[in-house]
Amino acid sequence: MNQYKDQGKQDTRSGFGAGLTELGRKNPKVVALCADLVGSLKMDDFIAENPERFFQVGIAEANMMGIAAGMTIGGYIPFTGTFANFSTGRVYDQIRQSIAYSDKNVKICASHAGITLGEDGATHQILEDIGLMKMLPGMTVINPCDFNQTKAATLAIADYHGPVYLRFGRPKVANFTPVDQKFEIGKAIMLQEGTDVTILATGHLVWESLLAAETLEQKGISAEVINIHTIKPLDEAAILKSVKKTGCVVTAEEHNYLGGLGESVARVLAVNHPAPQGFVATQDTFGESGTPEELMEKYGLNNKAVTAAVLKVLKKKA
Incomplete structure (x- = not known):
């Protein structure tokens, strides 16, 4: 919840x-x-x-x-x-x-x-x-x-x-984190524990991932949501601990899938613990003019896109 x-x-x-x-x-x-x-x-x-x-x-x-x-x-x-x-x-x-x-x-x-x-x-x-x-x-x-x-x-x-x-x-x-929460560079923040899938989100996609987790819960899927506020240095220990538990991961970011958080996570998993991964990010494209909501919808950067990515990656779990 x-x-x-x-x-x-x-x-x-x-x-x-x-x-x-x-x-x-x-x-x-x-x-x-x-x-x-x-x-x-x-x-x-x-x-x-x-x-x-x-x-x-x-x-x-x-x-x-x-x-x-x-x-x-x-x-x-x-x-x-x-x-x-x-x-x-x-x-x-x-x-x-x-x-x-x-x-x-x-x-x-x-x-x-x-x-x-x-x-x-x-x-x-x-x-x-x-x-x-x-x-x-x-x-x-x-x-x-x-x-x-x-x-x-x-x-x-x-x-x-x-x-x-x-x-x-x-x-x-949405402004949702505690006003007095200490910010530790390089330390991910566990927002919601889960057992079926790990969602690693950054920036504007963190709140969207929490909304997605609510939708997934209604489908009987337990999502672990982690706020990766620091892309570098990446909290590799937190990522590996979570993915070893859930068996699969979705990364979510308002950035090209090339060069962003998703690729950094993929490297960590490839070296330490290979696991199925889904990517919520722009697909090697430039943007266009529009309202933020319209663009997030068109380019697949909202809670619906995170939910869909989770449902897809779950099918790849061993």
Whole structure:
């Protein structure tokens, strides 16, 4: 039975904004940079309280990454803010050379990730960013599921030394995790125990997976749901423990199935414990303009898709 309840829909980008504002009050070393998207990144309160610690670089994302890398040399903890597409694809060379290779303590904070960016369309709906970031040596990749967890993750990465990619979104979604839940980088969270199938979900697909588990329960299927908020480092121990119990797994993510959470899980299973796996993700395609709900339905990224994937993978169990 799903013990989590929607406390009221909120956007995860506002969770980032709330976390950044709190950091501004607590940690004088935290600075923020933005590429002309202050309102979209919910940075207004931080700027109002800490104008001397905010740097507007304009539509010059590559410069922003270089500036942020340089600031770390002075002991500052820079949080860069722009859309996920511009936080990764547009500036990949700068992130690789100046941040990841140089092991700089930069927090790359990426809003409007995935297909739920909605009406802006395919050019802005990046579905490759997790893959781009997780392949960089030393890069930590975090994809929280709701407002509360995004705020908690924002606070946690300030205390972690090293480059971090923090991914969040535009639409208002269910806010269901405890407000005081501690965020541990690299530690998956068991949301619901089950015996028949493991559902490993990340980001916006976590709530959808809980809804799917309710539907499956009505069909007599016991689903174990785990929130994989950290894609890298992946909590391999939690994944293997669960899959060894249930015998099969479905991964669910708002990302291309190539390079995302599903592939990371498949590697872990291939090396340690091969098991049937289903993938809920976009199928090597770009998006299009539409409302988030319409796009999640069309591209198979909702609770109905998770339910269908579970029913399919159960047939492959030995």
